[in-house]
Amino acid sequence: MKKEMQTSEMLKDKAEWVWKETLAIHRRAPETRIASSLSCVEIFVALYYGGILEIFPEQPLSEGRDRCIISKGHGSICMYPILADLGFFAMDELNKVCESGGFLGGIPDPVIPGYETVNGSLGHGLGVGTGVALGLKNKNSPNQVYVVTGDGELHEGSNWEAIMFASHHKLDNLHLIVDNNKISMLDHTDNIVSHDALAKRLSAFGWHCEEVDGHDVEAVQLALQKMSKLHEGKPKAIIANTVKGKGVPGLANESLAHILNPKPELIDQILGDNRGN
Template identity: 75%
Template sequence: MKNDFVDLRAKAHWVWRETLAIHRRAPETRLASSLSSIDIFVALYYGGVLRFNPADPRDAGRDRCVISKGHGSICMYPILADLGYFPMEELQHVCEAGSFLGGIPDPVIPGYETVNGSLGHGLGVATGMALGLKRSGSDRSVFVVAGDGELHEGANWEAIMFASQHKLDNLHLIVDDNRISMLGYTEDIVSHGELATRLSAFGWDCMEVDGHDVLAVQAALLQQKAHAAGKPKAIIARTLKGHGVPGLENAPLSHIINPKPELIDDLLEKNR
């Protein structure tokens, strides 16, 4: 586990740049979804929240982090490389033949727990993990990072009810609430309304934070992890899809838009 003396804001900026650089080399990766979740992952992995062991990614003493929005986690590649899960040189080969770093991550990548290609299943899997850990007497926690769009899938709400029924207070849901799904704003497709209110009504302990304030995300995660409330826990992180990229940020079709290479080059030059 990295200690909490890391400058989280500087680390988030570095991950943002590295994510842009990866997409510049591998435009088949999903950029907008990965940019909205950066501060969430930086808080989890550098903020003293998760217990993990890069030397043994399946260490039984680890906390579990299920990345349900797999396509939106290309930003995890530089994080995992920086933490020592695999060499930094691998970042130069994303989506190339022979590389284990693909456009949609899967458990062949050290540090990934589950298959993430089909959205809407991560919370159910994480709920099962949390139940198993609790019944075995483990004090380890399970975190799941999901997009708000995938909460349209009914299986999530089955997991939400199940987790509350079984008082899984070792389960943490972090929603990357960028309010845009594949083909438009979620409000225009299936509105979540007040998502925190809905989850609270299902028996969850909920908080809302600015998902681009990495220190606020870290504080919320640490607060919830330290509090055994007898309830599963959720953080609604309000984010912007395509964060920091003109023409991509908060655009309704940002999920399927690729910025022009010269725009990425200009952003990388200006944000050294």
């Protein structure tokens, strides 16, 4: 089943709902990483509601699904409301994040319906996704692989081993989406080890590559639609330029955003009601 919102307004409304729900989860479970979970809201909304992914919420591991591997584990708390909304699990689970008896942790694990792999330790998703893409090709499967990473985790050399392997093996069923919020834990990546001209770097490694405003959900959807139809013997990457802590004053684009928690009162004020309580 592919879920496709009828209008771009609906996609935008969904993105806003996910953004708010993610903040509400963080209000209840401050152990979750909020800033990196707000930079990728539109990426996941486009993937899951934009007619891109073939999904089976009632049987998440159905053979006919597209494989979406979420490598940036901590920074994907926004997936919780999405998966609940799509019926992968009960909405009530959102009230039990990081609590005993729940399964939605501070870092998502593959016990969560809808998650494919172990996440959180960075630099693993792309390599595993590459193996999955190779396996699907071998099985002549029409299904596609989407891997979402942060930009900070591209410092892990394992990614570049996978990047070289994927282009050599012409894995054009493999899509990498980089949530390029340009900040890792301690600073802007430009001040650590720069990913300057990332798209050019990936192109030089034999990937088809596009850049997009990662907060323009329609633009992300269009880029994904275009790319998923492209089968020219090249793996594909979308660099989604985003803002870490998007929309939250005092958090957005702060160099320490990864480890900052907005005050509960601020979240309440943003949400405009008491949903966080």
